[in-house]
Amino acid sequence: MTAEFGGLVRSLTLAAGLGLAGGTALAQPAPAPAPAETVPPPAQQPAPAEPAPATPAPATPAPATPEATPPEASTPPAEPIPATVGRWPTDEEVQAAGFGEEVVLEPKPALVVSGKSSWDDIYATFYKAIADATAIARAQGVDVVGPPMIRLVTSSDTEVEFEALVPVSALTGPAERFAPAKPGTTPGGSALRFVHLGGHDTMEQTYDEITNHLDERGITAEDAFLEEYIRDPQKTPETDLATFIYVFRRR
Numbered sequence: 001m002t003a004e005f006g007g008l009v010r011s012l013t014l015a016a017g018l019g020l021a022g023g024t025a026l027a028q029p030a031p032a033p034a035p036a037e038t039v040p041p042p043a044q045q046p047a048p049a050e051p052a053p054a055t056p057a058p059a060t061p062a063p064a065t066p067e068a069t070p071p072e073a074s075t076p077p078a079e080p081i082p083a084t085v086g087r088w089p090t091d092e093e094v095q096a097a098g099f100g101e102e103v104v105l106e107p108k109p110a111l112v113v114s115g116k117s118s119w120d121d122i123y124a125t126f127y128k129a130i131a132d133a134t135a136i137a138r139a140q141g142v143d144v145v146g147p148p149m150i151r152l153v154t155s156s157d158t159e160v161e162f163e164a165l166v167p168v169s170a171l172t173g174p175a176e177r178f179a180p181a182k183p184g185t186t187p188g189g190s191a192l193r194f195v196h197l198g199g200h201d202t203m204e205q206t207y208d209e210i211t212n213h214l215d216e217r218g219i220t221a222e223d224a225f226l227e228e229y230i231r232d233p234q235k236t237p238e239t240d241l242a243t244f245i246y247v248f249r250r251r
Contacts, residue, residue, distance in 0.1 A: 107188035129164035143169040199238035
């Protein structure tokens with residue numbers, strides 16, 4: 001029972017008691033005529049005392065106001081996960097990779113071959129540059145430790161400039177020993193990673209999806225981006241190829 005309801009009950013009870021005490025008394029029949037001998041009237045009995053009103057039960061205390069529950073802390077954004085640059089990812093890692101997830105690339109030593117290509121011959125040119133850098137590394141006794149990469153630098157309607165990067169264990173000695181490749185490192189830092197499964201004929205569709213993903217989230221990307229061929233294109237059927245595409249936010 002709430003305090004307001006208990007008070008209302010007590011008020012109604014009190015009003016009812018007052019109404020009974022102040023009401024008109026019922027009429028009594030007239031007394032018979034007194035006999036000749038006057039008989040002293042009986043001593044008047046004192047009127048019974050009106051019973052004291054019952055002590056009202058204490059009102060049921062109002063329920064305590066629950067303490068305000070502090071709003072739940074917002075879920076912190078997921079920490080960027082390490083990318084697999086510098087090693088070959090497993091099939092499980094490829095299948096588990098999200099589309100547009102935040103990753104962190106750790107720079108790795110790499111042999112770098114710069115080049116240009118027309119759009120018609122782009123992947124044949126990419127693979128030729130990768131093969132050249134790989135052959136140089138092996139000729140110099142340097143271990144290749146991860147998937148090759150292509151960094152797209154600039155492009156026009158007719159051609160694209162690129163860098164082929166082959167991650168290696170280490171680079172020592174004079175740079176001339178690696179010519180026409182040069183010592184360098186793979187790009188590092190935070191990036192968005194996208195996955196393309198399949199051949200090059202559907203790559204354009206994946207890039208359209210990447211563009212939509214960035215536009216929907218208001219993300220401005222750098223013009224240069226990175227492709228990592230995580231299944232050896234020299235040994236894998238084109239329909240089974242897998243490519244990680246890294247997009248860097250513009251600062």
